[in-house]
Amino acid sequence: MPVISRGFHGRRQDGPPDRVPPGQYVTEDFPVLSAGPTPHVHLDSWTFEIQRGGDLLHAWTWEEFQGLPREDVTRDIHCVTKWSKLDTTWEGVSVDTLLDAARLLDEDSAYVLAYSYGGYDTNLPRDDVTGGKAWVVDTFDGEPLDPEHGGPARLLVPHLYFWKSAKWVRGLIMRDEDDPGFWESNGYHLRGDPWLEQRYWGD
């Protein structure tokens, strides 16, 4: 039984319960959470890469990336710091499309590490970034993605806590082991499913 907080009533205007995971509240803002300075990446030097075992399997320049089939994506997002934002709208290329274009759909790695300009990385099961569940997005709310929100491009994996949606994403490393990324090495859960409230180590 949780202890009752004397005199606490709360606002409880927090949106539809089937869309707001446990412990989250809805915000209209778009808070920024980053562990360091915002990297500023020039489009003429930007690439998106797929690697395995130290080998570069495929890479796209910005221009090549823009030529890939694009999708509009509207999803709810959930940050481990407790805010959720409903119906966010993005545009970008699905990870399925990227793997297909790189002829890597049959590649059998069970995990990926998404890595970013600025040194950030985050680990994910391959099943969490394929099957229409993840995108590399460069547009938010109809505008080019702002650097503080991860522009030029970020990963979008909306069914997991938002730290998995790596800002300033630079590529994916395909791999067999699920070694922890940046926040996963610093106290945060290896997978991060908001509906299971997998926030921290031990959840």
Place this chain on the structure above:
Amino acid sequence: MAEVAATVPETPRTRTLVLDVRGWSGHRAGQHLDVRLTSDDGYQAQRSYSIASAPGQPLAITVERLEDGEVSPYLVDVVHDGDAFEVRGPIGGYFVWEPGDERPVLLVGGGSGVVPLMAMARAHNAAGADTRMRLLYSSRTLDDVIYREELGHLDGNGLDIVYTLTRGQPPGWTGYARRIDDDMLREVAWPAGDGPIVFVCGSTHFVDAAADGLVRLGYDPRWVKTERFGATG
């Protein structure tokens, strides 16, 4: 579960809660904890708050009241000694300073962003560390300076403190009187060549100004650690 052992008003908008937590495992300077409140009909709300106390001192958080907030007005205005709520933590292993770290330390805090930096300053003082530590602290006015009296005691005892008051200054104020900018950082920050480590905490705009400015001064981005808070009351 945490029981409120004491409350300390800090400024008109902030209050420190000293917490007695059964089974608290100890923490490192810079970490935070989660507070979960439960109303009598079972409704719950959770938020994260930075720990203000040094490791080994009575556990304390300092909370700023956000006017449209759900949890912070309760913690700042309603809670009193003996009340209880759930806490979880400590959390976070990155925005952390250890007294054994020999690099010069620069702390840059805006408003209540000073809270985790205060844990570091207190840890530095408690350890008698002789590493150089400097705090650049931006507040709206002198009345908004959190921990003002204690900072007065710490200043000069192994810690240098530089204040800037952005919205109003008392008569005779000789400190900075503007938002953080590159010129201020150049005057206050350790030379980049000394290999300093930096902790910046505040609003997004504050953190961006400070962190980007330090990178322009030649600071290694890997050693500029940031924590940003939005309107998350």
